[in-house]
Amino acid sequence: MTETPEPIAGDRILAFLDLATFEDGAALRGGCLVTDALTRPLEFRVSGAIRPTSLQKVLYGDTLHEYICNDLIGIPILQTIESKLDLILVRDAEFLKLRGRTEVPVLWVRGTVDGQFVLQAFPGFEQEAEAGRDVLPRRLRGRNIMEPFLRIKSALEEAHNLKVGEPRKG
Numbered sequence: 001m002t003e004t005p006e007p008i009a010g011d012r013i014l015a016f017l018d019l020a021t022f023e024d025g026a027a028l029r030g031g032c033l034v035t036d037a038l039t040r041p042l043e044f045r046v047s048g049a050i051r052p053t054s055l056q057k058v059l060y061g062d063t064l065h066e067y068i069c070n071d072l073i074g075i076p077i078l079q080t081i082e083s084k085l086d087l088i089l090v091r092d093a094e095f096l097k098l099r100g101r102t103e104v105p106v107l108w109v110r111g112t113v114d115g116q117f118v119l120q121a122f123p124g125f126e127q128e129a130e131a132g133r134d135v136l137p138r139r140l141r142g143r144n145i146m147e148p149f150l151r152i153k154s155a156l157e158e159a160h161n162l163k164v165g166e167p168r169k170g
Contacts, residue, residue, distance in 0.1 A: 016148040030073030037137040048165025069094035096122040
């Protein structure tokens with residue numbers, strides 16, 4: 001029986017999952033940029049605009065953001081990705097809760113006071129944060145880790161301007 005060699009960092013498939021607000025906070029969109037280890041795009045997925053109503057805001061209360069991140073953006077987007085992911089990186093801590101619903105490590109990228117970045121895992125999966133640092137290609141360690149999130153933000157702005165996922169009028 002032949003064993004499959006352990007993939008090297010250059011073979012890793014990374015997902016950068018994020019969301020952005022539009023229309024003075026009335027609409028949200030999520031996006032996921034799937035890249036190779038050099039952060040070259042392999043796939044991009046975007047959600048339709050999510051516009052919570054006043055009643056939904058009242059009924060969901062402080063759980064609304066979690067619901068939007070995980071149930072309306074995270075899971076639906078991750079289910080459409082065709083690549084086999086090695087790591088999911090997020091900027092919003094609410095996305096960490098996806099870890100209980102996916103086999104792929106989910107790590108929150110957060111800044112430190114000295115301008116560097118740390119990776120944080122969902123409670124109970126702390127070892128994945130340390131392993132995640134080893135998975136990241138060298139070019140993403142440090143400040144460059146945020147660059148793919150800037151691309152997502154720009155792509156989400158473009159998708160929102162083009163009304164991607166919105167019903168056609170007329």
